[in-house]
Amino acid sequence: MSxxxxxxxxxxxxxxxxxxxxxxxxxxxxxxxLVRQRRILFTESFNFQVQTAGQIYQNEQKAxxxxxxxxxxxxxxxxxxxxxxxxxxxxxxxxxxxxxxxLFDQALxxxxxxxxxxxxxxxxxxxIVLNDGSEYVMLIQLKRYQPVGAPDRNxxxxxxxxxxxxxxxxxxxxxxxxxxxxxxxQRATKRLAEGNLQTxxxxxxxxxxxxxxxxxxxxDEMAERIESLVTSEKRLTQDISHELRSPLARMNVxxxxxxxxxxxxxxxxxxxxxxxxxxxxxxxxxxxILSKLESGGQELEMQKVNLKKVVEExxxxxxxxxxxxxxxxKITAIEDSRFMGSENLLRSAVENVLRNAVRYTDxxxxxxxxxxxxxxxxxxxxxxxxxxxxxAELEKLFRPFYRVGxxxxxxxxxxxxxxxxAQRAVFAHKGSIKARNTGKGLQVEIKLPVNGxx
Numbered sequence: 001m002s003x004x005x006x007x008x009x010x011x012x013x014x015x016x017x018x019x020x021x022x023x024x025x026x027x028x029x030x031x032x033x034l035v036r037q038r039r040i041l042f043t044e045s046f047n048f049q050v051q052t053a054g055q056i057y058q059n060e061q062k063a064x065x066x067x068x069x070x071x072x073x074x075x076x077x078x079x080x081x082x083x084x085x086x087x088x089x090x091x092x093x094x095x096x097x098x099x100x101x102x103l104f105d106q107a108l109x110x111x112x113x114x115x116x117x118x119x120x121x122x123x124x125x126x127x128i129v130l131n132d133g134s135e136y137v138m139l140i141q142l143k144r145y146q147p148v149g150a151p152d153r154n155x156x157x158x159x160x161x162x163x164x165x166x167x168x169x170x171x172x173x174x175x176x177x178x179x180x181x182x183x184x185x186q187r188a189t190k191r192l193a194e195g196n197l198q199t200x201x202x203x204x205x206x207x208x209x210x211x212x213x214x215x216x217x218x219x220d221e222m223a224e225r226i227e228s229l230v231t232s233e234k235r236l237t238q239d240i241s242h243e244l245r246s247p248l249a250r251m252n253v254x255x256x257x258x259x260x261x262x263x264x265x266x267x268x269x270x271x272x273x274x275x276x277x278x279x280x281x282x283x284x285x286x287x288x289i290l291s292k293l294e295s296g297g298q299e300l301e302m303q304k305v306n307l308k309k310v311v312e313e314x315x316x317x318x319x320x321x322x323x324x325x326x327x328x329x330k331i332t333a334i335e336d337s338r339f340m341g342s343e344n345l346l347r348s349a350v351e352n353v354l355r356n357a358v359r360y361t362d363x364x365x366x367x368x369x370x371x372x373x374x375x376x377x378x379x380x381x382x383x384x385x386x387x388x389x390x391x392a393e394l395e396k397l398f399r400p401f402y403r404v405g406x407x408x409x410x411x412x413x414x415x416x417x418x419x420x421x422a423q424r425a426v427f428a429h430k431g432s433i434k435a436r437n438t439g440k441g442l443q444v445e446i447k448l449p450v451n452g453x454x
Contacts, residue, residue, distance in 0.1 A: 008175035015167035019160060042142075043113050046124055050138050053083060054128040057136075062092055069093040072140075079121065079141040083128065086135055096139045099123065107137045181212040185219060195427075197227035252277055307337040307378050307448075310347055311371050318354045318367070326363045329354065333370040337378040339450055341429045346448075349425035349433075352418035353382050353444050360386035361441065373450070377431075380446040388437035397435050398423040422446075 049072065057065040065083060069092055072081050080100075082093030088104060099116070100123035106114045107125035116123040121141060128136040184201055191199040200223060202216040255277065259270050311334065319329035339346070357367045361384035368383045389397065400420040426433045431448040 005175075007178055008171050011171035011174060012164075012168050015171065016164050019163055019167075039115070042124070046113055046126060046140065049140075050126040050128055053138055054130060054136075057083070057092070057128075058130050065092040077143050079143055081138070081140045084137050084139065086137075091136070096123070096141050097121075100125070100139050100141050103139065104137055107139075108135065181216060185212075185216060188219065188223075192223055192226070197223065197230060199223055248277065248281055252281075302340055303343065305339045305341055305343045305346055307339050307346070307371060307380075308334055310343065311350060311369065311380065314347065314351050314354055315369050318351075318358055322358045322367070325358070327358060327361055328366040329358060330366050330368060331370065332368045333372060335372050337371060337373055337450065339378055339429075339448055341448070345425040345428060349422040349446065350380060350382075352422040353433075353446065356418050357382050357384035357386075357442070357444070360384055362386055365441075376450055378448045378450050380448075381443060382446075383438060383441060383443040385441040388439070388442045389435075391437065394435050394437070398433070419444075 053065060053068055056068050069081050069083070072078055073094070080094040080096055082090050082096050084090055084104065086108065088101070099118060099121070103114045103116050103123055103125035107127050110127065112126075114125045121143060123139065123141055125137055125139045128138055130136070181201075188199045188201045200220045202213070202220055252274075255270060255274055259267070259274075262270060312331065315329050315331055322329050354367065354369065361367050365385035367385075368381075370379075370381045372379050372381075398419050400417055423433050426446055426448070429448055431446065433444065433446050435442055435444045437443075
């Protein structure tokens with residue numbers, strides 16, 4: 001769950017709980033006492049009305065009682081009022097609903113006012129005893145009490161929902177405000193990790209005083225420092241490579257002259273020097289290519305590349321060289337694939353990976369190469385049978401000058417630049433490259449997004 005969603009839900013839940021607690025406290029501390037107070041007042045009033053009705057009936061008979069009950073009936077809260085004899089016969093007033101008549105027997109056997117409260121109506125009953133001992137029951141049916149201006153239950157529900165929704169909108173804005181700098185920092189960190197060293201979070205000269213603003217400024221300072229260090233390192237590598245080429249070229253000229261003048265005993269030493277000179281020259285060339293790829297100085301000459309043809313040519317050349325080492329290279333599967341990019345860089349990437357596989361695969365084994373189309377990508381797999389590398393070092397294979405083991409490097413003569421160049425070339429085409437152990441060797445997978453059609 002994202003930080004934004006967590007903050008939003010916690011704030012919203014807190015507001016909802018506060019509303020619920022406030023409503024509960026208000027209901028328990030205010031409504032119930034008011035109900036009890038109203039009941040006490042009504043009981044006193046109803047006792048007086050019952051006594052009055054009994055006196056009127058005793059003195060003025062039914063006519064006077066009818067007139068008195070009619071006056072009571074005119075009240076806004078009274079739905080019906082009636083006086084019944086012991087046989088439940090109505091002698092004056094209006095018929096009470098069956099719900100109210102349930103109080104008849106209770107009132108006849110009690111001296112107190114009996115109540116029955118329903119959701120929409122309230123019933124009350126009280127026994128009347130005349131001077132001659134005859135007993136009657138006065139029943140009254142009241143409408144539900146609604147204080148003036150007080151909202152009903154549905155109104156209360158809608159008001160609470162409106163408050164919760166309003167609180168939700170406020171919480172959404174607050175959560176968005178709090179997490180926006182973090183989201184911006186997260187995106188900037190991702191872009192920086194992807195190699196975009198110009199990434200910055202805040203605006204130059206921003207003076208925000210909170211912790212998040214300070215964190216953004218610290219990130220920008222860190223990014224600026226990293227960009228400066230990386231740029232200086234790339235420039236130094238490129239400058240050194242250029243400067244080494246001139247004395248190396250002069251040394252090769254001097255070496256050729258020396259080979260013509262030395263005696264046969266010194267010839268072997270000069271050939272060894274020439275071999276190391278060639279290797280050094282190759283290393284410098286690779287360093288220049290790597291420096292251009294990392295600095296973006298390598299202009300991509302975009303054209304439609306026939307990947308199938310490129311792979312077939314590289315495999316044929318690699319297999320020819322591998323035969324001399326008692327090894328082989330073969331294509332296990334290949335599909336027609338067209339790609340918009342730089343053929344030279346793509347050829348260099350595949351060739352470097354394949355030569356690395358041939359270098360490390362065991363004798364009498366075959367390096368397997370395949371090219372397939374999958375989900376809009378051209379996927380090239382190169383698999384050797386050289387025993388693989390430790391799992392912890394797989395991610396480091398594409399670092400410049402990285403060596404898995406000194407023994408392996410001495411055996412192969414590698415300098416650790418081929419896979420680094422391959423990775424930069426693939427990245428320049430918005431592709432990906434990764435290595436994994438197969439149990440018997442190493443498999444390198446190159447994915448290139450196909451921009452062109454077949």
